[in-house]
Amino acid sequence: MERTSVDGVRRDYQTSCLPQFDSSGQVIGCFVLSVDITEHKRAEAAALSAKNEAEKANRTKSEFLANMSHELRTPLNAINGFSEMIFAETLGPIGNVEYQKYASYIKEAGEHLLDLINDILDLSKIEAGSIELVAETIDLGDLVRACVAMVRERADAEDVQINVDIDEELLPLLCADRTRMKQILLNLMSNAVKFTPTDGTVTVRAWYHIDRGFVLQVADTGIGIAAHNIPKALARFEQIESTLDRKYEGTGLGLPLSKSLVEQHGGHFDLHSQIGVGTVVTVSLPADRAIRPSA
Secondary structure (H helix, E strand, O other), X not given: OEEEOOOOOEEEEEEEEEEEEOOOOOEEEEEEEEEEOHHHHHHHHHHHHHHHHHHHHHHHHHHHHHHHHHHHHHHHHHHHHHHHHHHOOOOOOOOOHHHHHHHHHHHXXXXXXXXXXXXXXXXXXXXXXXXXXXXXXXXXXXXXXXXXXXXXXXXXXXXXXXXXXXXXXXXXXXXXXXXXXXXXXXXXXXXXXXXXXXXXXXXXXXXXXXXXXXXXXXXXXXXXOOHHHHHHHOOOOOOOOOOOOOOOOOOOOHHHHHHHHHHHOOOEEEXXXXXXXXXXXXXXXXXXXXXXXXX
């Protein structure tokens, strides 16, 4: 209830009425209690306004990052393309072999930077609600093997063994966005290899359960993550600040991006880890994404 006080100021009151009874149970009046809640209402309005402003600022940030990431990709693609031409000596020998080596460095650095920009762009699209998934038919066995082949070179260089455990006979086809699923798996496998020391192992599993649905799991024997740091590892645009982790390059976008893409598919992302033991990431996708062959 809003009323004007004697000094002309409009104030808000919360009013309660309780009946007053006589000895025979008849209502003879009522008790009225009014509490001035003006300051409480003002605080609520201020909090709502601050929340709206914060959401607006967050949307603006996401849109800005998405636009900037898109603009940065154009010159980077040119840099990568021309450096590849120089390295391949497309227009003829370049003479000094050192120049060819430098061209390969430019190409590698450009590709790495482009990957980071693409991750930022994807996260920004997710935050802005503008990412779209394409429904495709995916053979998970083939997808896993393709991703393993892409990280195999780095794993071999680090003496990290990659194991694949898939029961393909019991694994139905998956209806999902192929590019995004590949992105999820590559992020998880690349992280597992990067944070696993020499002679360690990375195991990739995939199975299907009629109730739980599709389950993809990437387990490693790497350095692990402390329990109190797991929420930060999964938060967007945050990194775990520790001497153990900062030895490894990267923006820390892989896990939160993968988690967001899994949730975009209606799935669940779970991470368990222990320092010095390793990390297990489990991705679950709904059972109704299974494609059964017609009888």
